[in-house]
Structure formats: C-alpha cells, structure tokens
Amino acid sequence: MLMNVPTMLKGLSRALITWLRGHKLSQKYLNAKMHFEELRKSEALLAEAEQIGRLGSWEHNLVTGEDAWSANLCRMLDIDPTTTKPSEDLFWEILHPDDREAVRTVIEGGMRFAHEYQYQSRFLIPGGRERTFYTWGKPILGADNQVIKRVGMTQDISIRVEAERALLESEERYRDLVESSHDLICTHDLSGRVLSMNEVPARLLGYEPEELLGRRIPDQLSGEDTVQFAEYIDRIKRDGFANGLMVLMTRSGERRIWEYQNTLRTEGISDPLVRVMAHDVTERIKAQKALLETTARLQALVNSIDQIAFEFDADGTFLDIWTTNEDLLFRPREELVGQRVWDVVGEDLAPAYRDIFKRVLESGRGEDLEYSLHLLGGTRWFLGRVTPILAPDGTYRSICMLVRDITERKQAEKSLSLFRTLIDRSNDAIEVVDPNTFRFLDVNQKACSDLGYTREEILQMRVYDIDPTVDATDRAKVIESLKQSGSLIRESIHRRKDGSTFPVEININLVQLDKTYVVTVARDITDRKHAENVLHQKDAAVRSLFHIAQTLTKTLELNAILELLNYESMKLIGTEGSSAGLLSPEEFTCDSFFDRSEKEGIVWPPDAGLLGWVLTNKRTYLTNNAAHDPLIPPEIHNPLGLRSVLCVPVLGNQEEVIAFFALFNKRGGDFRSSDVEMVEGISKVASIAIQNALAYQRTCRAEENLRMLSTQLINLQDEEKRRIALDLHEGLAQDLAALKLSLGQIKRKTAKKQNGVAGIINESLELNNDLIQQARALSYKLHPAHLEEIGLPLAIISYARKFSERSGIEVSVRAELPDDIDFPHGYEIAIFRIVQECLSNIDRHSHSQMATVCVSFENEHLILEVADRGRGIAFVSGAGALATTTQGIGIASMRERVKQMHGTFLIESIVGQGVTVRVALPVATASLEGRLINDSVN
8 A cells, every 4th residue: 555645634723623623513403404405515515626626737947947837727726827927936925824934845855855745735815715735746857967947746635624624513414425425434443443434435345334344454455455554554653644545355356446545533532543535546547557558659659750859948958858869969968958959059050940949939830940960970961840839828938849860851852853953954855744634743844945835834734735636535545555565655746835836756654653643755856857858858869879889889890880880870860971980090091871872981181171170179070061161171072962060089998089970961950969969979889889899809919919929938848848858868868877887887996895985886876877767757758759759649658657657646548549640730749748737737636546548539639638536626617617716837838738729628627536637629720720830930
C-alpha cells in the first residue's frame, strides 16, 4: 500500500473541531420532515461537490520569471486569464496569510535540494471565499545542473475538508451520506478489524456490510499488501493519518484498487479507531496504465522518426531537445539547453530565427524555416517547422520546432534544377500530358518558342488545340498502343499561335511514376521535310549517278572507262555529244563522241583555250554561247557545231587534274546549275575509276618488274651457290686431301718413336677426314653438281639417302618422270631446292620419324609432294593453307620460286597429323618463260 499522501484534515483548526464535537446541536431534535429536507439538500450539495472536484497544473520559469497556469487551475481560483496575468506575485497574494510561511519553507527546501515537494494550503478566492488545495511540485534542472523552472499539480480538496467538517457537525447526516456513497467509508481498530462500513462499496466487493463487520482488513488484501499493513498501522499511530493505495479482493477473486486517505481518532472515544475514506480507482489505474503504454508506443514512434524536436521559450532559449541522432545537432545537447538559439547558430542565421519566432508568436500560425549548418560531416540542410505552443492563458509563450535533415532532397533539387535547365535548353519540344484528358501538365522552353505561347497559356490547353490531326476519338487508340508497346513515333502537324503550321516528328512515351504520364518529344522537321523534297527530286538523278559509278568501276581499262564516261554522261544530262580525255605531260588527248555515231581523236594543248582554263583553275566551265566564247576558237566550235559546252575537270587525290570530260549542245535548252552539280558528281566517280585504272597499270608494271628482279635474284643466288660449291670442291677439299697425305707421311716416319706424337697425328687425321666430309656435304648442298649428270629423280633419291643418314628420319622417295621430256631451265634445280628446304624443315620442326617425297608429271605439270607425320603447323587458315603472317624465310623462298614459273604452291596441315607441301609447275608454258629467264640472267 502507498501511504505518502497527507490527510485532508491537516488544515482544519483543532479548536474548531473540538467546538463542533462538544456543541449540542438543537437541530437533532427537529421534526422528521425538516430533518429529511436538510438531508436531501446536503445530499445534493455533496453530489455537486463531487462533480466539481478538479485538478490544475502550473509552471514557473525561474529564468524568465514567467508563470503558466492551466485553464482549470484558473477556474478553481476564479481568475480570468484574459484580464489577470498569472504570476508569482499573484500566487503569494491569494495564498492565505497564515499558510505563506509554511508553504515558502516547503518550496525553498525543494528548490535547495532539487527534490519533489508537497504541501496543503488555503487560498483566498475573489468574493471573500476560501478554498483548500493540495499541491505536488517538481524542480526542473538545466544544462548547468541548476534549477531553471518548477512544475506541478494542484488539487482542490476544499470539498473533502468541508465534508469532514460537516461530518463532525452531524454524525447522522454523515452516516446517511456515507451509506449512499460509492466510496468506501468505514472504521477499523488498530488490529485492522472492521467496525463499520457503508453499504455500496461492500456490495461492490460482493458482500453484504454485515458479512464484513468484524473481519480483519488483512484478510481482504492481496498477498503482497498484507506485509505492509503493519507498517501502515505504525504510521497512522505515529502520524495520525495515512494515505495511499490498497488492493482488496472481491468475493469472486477480482483485484480492486482503492485509493485511501485515513485518519486516526483518539479523542472522545475509549479505544482509538481509524476512519477510512477510500475510492475505487481500479479503472483509473487501468486507464493510467493504458496511457503509459500508449505513451511508450508514442515515444517509440517518435524515436523511429529521424527528426529533431526543440522546445524554446519566447526569448529563443533551448528548453528541451529530443532526437535519436545527436550527430545532427550543432553542439551536444547538454551545451544547448539553456542557451539562446541565436547565440548558437551564428550571425548569419540569428536574424532569420528572431523574425520567424516573432511572427509565429504574434500570429499563432506555424511556419517553415530552411537553413544549412556546417557539421563535422560537411554542410547539411535542414527544414524546421516552427509552431507556437498555446499557454493556459490563451497566449503563445513557447515554441516547438520539428527539424528534419533535407540534405538529400536539396541535392536532388539541385540535380532536378540542372535537369530542368538541360530540358529547357533542348533543341526539341518536350511536353508532359495527362493521359486521361490530354491536357498539358508541363512543357519546356523550346515548346513555348516553337508554338508562340507562354508556358502558362500552354498549361491551359490540350493536345487537340495544337495538333489538328488529333481528336478525342484518337486518345483511346493512342493510349492503348502505348500500353502495348511503351512508345510511339509518328509524324504530325503543330499549329502556332498565329495560325501557321509546321511539320513535327513526335516520340510518344508512357511513363509510370507516382501515376501514369504521357511524355512527348516533338521535333520541328521543317528543314528535314524540305531536304526530303529536294532529295526526292534528285532521287532519279542520284540513281543514275549510282549506275554510272557501278558502270565505270566495273572495268580497269582506261579506254573503256573514258568511252563509258562519255556515253553515260550524255545520256544522263541529255546532250548531243561528249568528249573525254587524259592529261599527258604535254597535252590533253581525248576522243570525242557525237551521238556515238562519230568518234575522232583530238589533241588539245593544256595552256590554250577552254581546256587550258579548266587545267589552270581546276573548276567546271559552263558556256551556253559557244560561238562567241573567247575560250573556244572557231576551228573548234565551227566543225562541231557547238552551241553550249559544259567542261568538267577530273581531279586526283592531290587535287591535281588527271582527266576531263565535256558535254556539248544540251537538247531542249541550255545547261543549268543542277546539271553542273550532276556532272561534278560524275567527275568524282570518274576520278575513282580512272585512278583505279591508273593504279592497276602501275601495279601490273611493278609486279612484272618485281617478278623479273626476283627471278634474277634467285638465279644469282643459285649461281653464287654453284660457284661457292665449286670453290669448296676444287679448293678447300683438295687442300684437305693434301693435308691428309702429309699427315700420313708424318705418321709413317714417326711410327717407331714412342714420344706421344703418333696419338696427335691420328687425331689430326680423324679431324681432317671429318672436314673433308663436311666440305663435300656443304658443296653438295649448295650445288648438286651431279643433278645435271644423273637427272632430278636420282639426285633427289641420293640426297634423301644422305639426309636419312644424317638426321635418322626415314625418307621414302617416289620419282617417276618421263624420259622424253626436256624440262625448262631452272625447273629441276627449283624442285631440288624445294625438296632440300622441306626436308630441312621436317628435321628442325616436325619431330616426325618419317617423310615421303613424290615427283611426277601429270597434265602438262611437273608435280612435287613432300609430306611428314609430325605435329603439324598450328597457325593455318580455314582452308588448310598456311597463314601469310606465319611464313618463314624458307617458305617464302619456296613460294617465290614457284611463282616465278607461274606454278602453284600449297601447304596443308592438321595439328598432330603432319604437313603436306604440294607444288605444280606448268610445263607447256614454261619453255618461253625459261628462255626469258635465261635472257635476263645473261
């Protein structure tokens, strides 16, 4: 049980109570009717007193000296807050003079030790009335741990005091009131035995009053409260009163909570008894518990919101701060509470805070304040909602400010602003449309400039107002198509404010954001349409030009190109004649055509007349009066009957004149500028064709020269090898043979001597024999002298046998050539050299243990095939031929030998299965070639 509330009777005068008890009231002996009327009036008075029993709250700010009283407190004190301002002075003024000293002592004690305090006092109400109040107070500390304000609750207990006084005046009236009261009113002795009890509470507990009389109160208490009952008895014996909460058990086992205020009576009776007044507060406690749970949930909800809540007084002082993220505070919370906000935020923001605080306090309406602060993590933006707090007197004296971090929003707004700027600077009109009404929701600046309307005017319009091709029936079709495909591209017409129209290409997209929007990008295609019309007009001419390009580039013969140029240009432009020619170092030479029925050669000096002007200026020359043109002499225009001439230079890559063509006498009129454009296009195509033909001629000549030089080089290499081989055989080999004879004589002369010279001579003889063999092998490799004596088949067989002896690779040779064929000069040595190179590559690279060489004559071709079964060549093309980038010098040399003789050279390889080299030399056409080679060598 909670026994911490003092009795309401504390304020009563002891003398008054004694007088009331000793006075013999004659009214006890009034007739029953009068007594009944008085009791009824008293009952109504008590019911009214119970209804008007209220609480009031208050706050006194020690920093500002201001007071705030709740409206109910003002009503209890009968004070009009609109005319009388609650204050500390008013409090002491209306406090009963006899109670001021005691109240001051209690308050100063609470302030000094910063703890809660309680007191009961009387107040003088206007009109001479007096009321008794019970007050609970609590000091509030600031950041410096000093008390900055005190707050509390005051309860009007005047009715209870008056009830006690009325009880002392009339026990009978008291009993009647008690019996009809829902509050528990009873007495018990100091052992806890119930002596008397009113009826209604007993029935609320499930008993008749008679059933509870004589029972001990501990028997009706819950288990945890029975141990405190003895303490309660000691306290009431000591203090004469006790208050608190007790839990009584009903007959059904339900726990009911009662708030009691009990007093001890010792005077006028033989044994002390306790007067009990208790009120069932079970529902109130449940409501308070529910309120606490709701408050906890509300606090959790507040904590889950990433915002800061500030409370300021009218002077901008931080009274309290709530936040879940103190990193967003300018300073730690402890440093801010008690400080004025404009002393914290600095000179830049202070005026803004002062102004908005002043406005909201004067107007009573909230406002937003947007500002930035430089915190540890960088600059952060905040949005604060400044709201005035209504005081009990109906004025606004404090401010609540909810602040949230909007840095990310500001960054997004900055990006959005940049995006809006980019949109407004777009070269296309961009429009946002409501899909349900086709009304414009937004447009960029380009749309306004294209249509001639302001943005505000367009936002009052619909698509139908600017696009005459769209009506209301089209809307559903367009939206359905957009839902299926997501976007549409169409051409349409837009109408300006002045009524003029222009063609547009519209890209329509369906965009889903907070709701569905239609976004259109409209591009003015006036220039494109004009270009398309021009292009359409020239389409036939371009097709013809393309045909000419195909025709001229199909051949690489210069004469054919010039003849086609004449014919095609005459047909395209529609002239009676044409001519074309190439520039030589001294003059223009050309063939002229007239209706392809007449052709005659013309030589025109480059520094004279019309063609001289074209050569010098490198520009097209046009005249529609050839008879009087000074650049066309009579000897030219008279025989040809020239009326008009269009002469066009053909320029090379370096913008030099390489050729020309001219058109004469246009049928049906004069030449026009469009004709000039067309023939200049033909000139560019002709330039490509002529340069290709000239390049082809140069390439053919260069290839022929290169082939002759390559042939000479190979022949010279073979001749040099033959000479070196002869020198080795006739010189070094003979000298080594002589050295061998000399060493033999020395060996014989020193055979009987035992001085170790014989061993040295034997080693020298072995070395000499090795050198002789190497010299002969090198001489044979450089030039197989017996090739001419024994023929190609036997020479290959002999070489293969020696190769097998040196390398250990088994070589199988099949050489079947007819005896009656005399192969051209160089064929046999070429085949022999290719065999040498192939076997050498097999030895170095293939890791094959065998090889085959096959020489045959088939279909007028000398055929060679060399194959191995080694690891093959990895880098070959898809057709099995060796890629050019992987060829070594040996393969290139073989390929060049075959090319000189107009043969074919092919390498085939499969990785892991070996390589096959195939050579085919044409014999039928080789005789003449062989003679040419001999002539070139000689």
